[in-house]
Amino acid sequence: MEYLLLIYSNEKAWSAMARPELDAIYGEYHALTESLKASGTYKGGNPLQATSTATTVRVRGGKTLATDGPFAETKEQLGGYYLVDARDLDEALAIAARIPSARMGSIEVRPIQRM
Amino acid sequence: MDLDRLFREESGRILASLIRLVGDFDRAEEAMQEAFAVAAERWPAEGEPARPRSWIIGTARHKALDRLRRERIFASKAPLLVETGARVSDASGAEAPDELPDDRLRLVFTCSHPALPLEARVALTLHTLGGLTTEEIARAFVVPQPTMAQRLVRAKRKIRDAGIPYRVPSRAELPERLEGVLATLYLVFNEGYAATAGDSLVRRDLSVEAIRLARLVVELLPGAREARGLLALMLLTDSRRDARTDARGDLVLLEEQDRRRWDSAAIAEGLALLPGALSGAPPGPYAVEAAIAALHARAASAAETDWRQIAALYGTLQRVRPSPVVALNRAVAVAMAAGPEAGLPLVEELEREGALAGYHLLSAAKADLLRRLGRHAEAAASYREALVLAGNGPERRFLSRRLEEAERAASSAPIAAP
Numbered sequence: 001m002e003y004l005l006l007i008y009s010n011e012k013a014w015s016a017m018a019r020p021e022l023d024a025i026y027g028e029y030h031a032l033t034e035s036l037k038a039s040g041t042y043k044g045g046n047p048l049q050a051t052s053t054a055t056t057v058r059v060r061g062g063k064t065l066a067t068d069g070p071f072a073e074t075k076e077q078l079g080g081y082y083l084v085d086a087r088d089l090d091e092a093l094a095i096a097a098r099i100p101s102a103r104m105g106s107i108e109v110r111p112i113q114r115m
Numbered sequence: 116m117d118l119d120r121l122f123r124e125e126s127g128r129i130l131a132s133l134i135r136l137v138g139d140f141d142r143a144e145e146a147m148q149e150a151f152a153v154a155a156e157r158w159p160a161e162g163e164p165a166r167p168r169s170w171i172i173g174t175a176r177h178k179a180l181d182r183l184r185r186e187r188i189f190a191s192k193a194p195l196l197v198e199t200g201a202r203v204s205d206a207s208g209a210e211a212p213d214e215l216p217d218d219r220l221r222l223v224f225t226c227s228h229p230a231l232p233l234e235a236r237v238a239l240t241l242h243t244l245g246g247l248t249t250e251e252i253a254r255a256f257v258v259p260q261p262t263m264a265q266r267l268v269r270a271k272r273k274i275r276d277a278g279i280p281y282r283v284p285s286r287a288e289l290p291e292r293l294e295g296v297l298a299t300l301y302l303v304f305n306e307g308y309a310a311t312a313g314d315s316l317v318r319r320d321l322s323v324e325a326i327r328l329a330r331l332v333v334e335l336l337p338g339a340r341e342a343r344g345l346l347a348l349m350l351l352t353d354s355r356r357d358a359r360t361d362a363r364g365d366l367v368l369l370e371e372q373d374r375r376r377w378d379s380a381a382i383a384e385g386l387a388l389l390p391g392a393l394s395g396a397p398p399g400p401y402a403v404e405a406a407i408a409a410l411h412a413r414a415a416s417a418a419e420t421d422w423r424q425i426a427a428l429y430g431t432l433q434r435v436r437p438s439p440v441v442a443l444n445r446a447v448a449v450a451m452a453a454g455p456e457a458g459l460p461l462v463e464e465l466e467r468e469g470a471l472a473g474y475h476l477l478s479a480a481k482a483d484l485l486r487r488l489g490r491h492a493e494a495a496a497s498y499r500e501a502l503v504l505a506g507n508g509p510e511r512r513f514l515s516r517r518l519e520e521a522e523r524a525a526s527s528a529p530i531a532a533p
Contacts, residue, residue, distance in 0.1 A: 088278045088279070089277050089279045089280065090284075090288075111277050111278055
């Protein structure tokens with residue numbers, strides 16, 4: 001089953017981190033990605049640029065409205081994702097727990113809609 | 116053969132295997148109902164089979180298969196994810212066995228999966244393992260029947276849609292997952308224990324059901340000492356049920372209860388479980404709570420209660436699972452062991468910390484200590500505070516009485532000489 005693992009964490013805390021700490025975390029992410037690729041679970045994944053670079057589009061009554069910023073102001077912001085093919089929810093949850101940001105943020109695990 | 120009794124006693128076990136075989140909660144349930152219907156028709160005439168449970172499972176399995184074939188989704192749509200070769204027929208083409216020893220454990224853990232909301236876990240556990248109908252569960256939790264039905268539907272839907280697997284957690288996952296199971300059972304127990312004489316019979320039966328399920332977990336996981344601890348705690352707590360309320364439904368304090376009305380068989384069973392529960396360090400929280408309950412159960416009278424040991428155990432509990440409520444209970448025990456003057460500073464410290472703001476038992480405890488110290492005016496003030504916060508009838512009546520006594524004592528107390 002495919003799952004999208006949405007990685008949420010506090011951007012301010014992230015940007016306040018010292019370089020060595022940041023490098024260590026990126027190292028962990030790299031290792032996790034390699035591990036998921038090796039096990040055949042990895043289907044995709046990316047870090048996202050900060051919400052300051054986001055633009056939100058809505059079409060209402062035929063009019064397109066584009067506004068600066070994410071769709072909603074939240075305490076934790078979407079910072080990245082993994083798309084995985086896991087045996088079941090338990091396996092997806094176990095992968096989510098290995099994501100470095102799980103320690104300071106939240107990982108939402110959502111099954112992909114089967115058509 | 117009393118089919119109702121067979122259903123009541125075995126439906127959980129039957130369902131546990133069928134869900135694995137059929138790959139879906141609803142289909143398994145439907146198939147089981149159909150099998151029981153056939154049994155109701157055939158057994159009176161043909162006589163009952165040598166192994167009734169096996170007969171039901173086998174019949175249900177065939178009915179489910181027939182339906183799957185008819186719906187032509189046999190090969191395509193992914194059924195409930197089941198680990199290794201336990202599907203209706205595995206890779207080798209051999210039929211999966213009807214009953215596996217782990218089936219009930221699979222069901223226990225799946226019903227309490229962390230991905231399900233707490234209320235859903237409770238409902239699903241009672242429905243599938245406990246064999247309670249939607250209506251019975253709704254009545255027990257004082258919730259409209261359609262609400263409870265929806266709760267169950269959503270839970271089963273999530274199991275299917277999110278891919279919650281039907282399995283026993285791995286060794287590494289077991290401690291955490293077991294905690295979830297025990298928390299579910301404890302919730303069920305407390306609901307039943309809080310039931311009063313006026314409540315429906317099913318509500319009071321919840322404690323019985325929780326104990327039965329806890330026994331099952333202990334049986335299926337003999338190494339799980341916290342399961343033993345929880346069962347001991349439930350038995351020892353439940354042993355006092357007949358003495359807790361008087362004829363009017365009013366609360367009877369532990370120290371005033373008629374101990375002859377305590378269930379000695381339950382106490383014996385609870386005490387026997389304790390050594391196993393307390394084995395290993397550090398002790399689990401349920402085991403410690405059970406040990407405290409055991410000290411009450413062992414005391415032939417309130418006066419003989421070993422409050423020093425109880426206070427020490429609350430201290431242990433505070434280390435093992437810290438909470439302001441545990442700290443309060445410890446303060447009360449210290450006051451019983453060493454006098455109200457020893458307990459009062461602890462209670463006042465808790466007041467200052469503020470974590471128990473709005474908790475009526477904090478005010479009630481403080482009031483009681485002040486009362487015992489002869490500080491009646493202050494006691495009255497605390498009783499008033501507790502009354503503002505207290506919820507249910509019996510507790511309010513008790514606190515009102517104490518308030519009256521305190522006010523009377525305060526007004527008749529000699530005024531200190533200037």
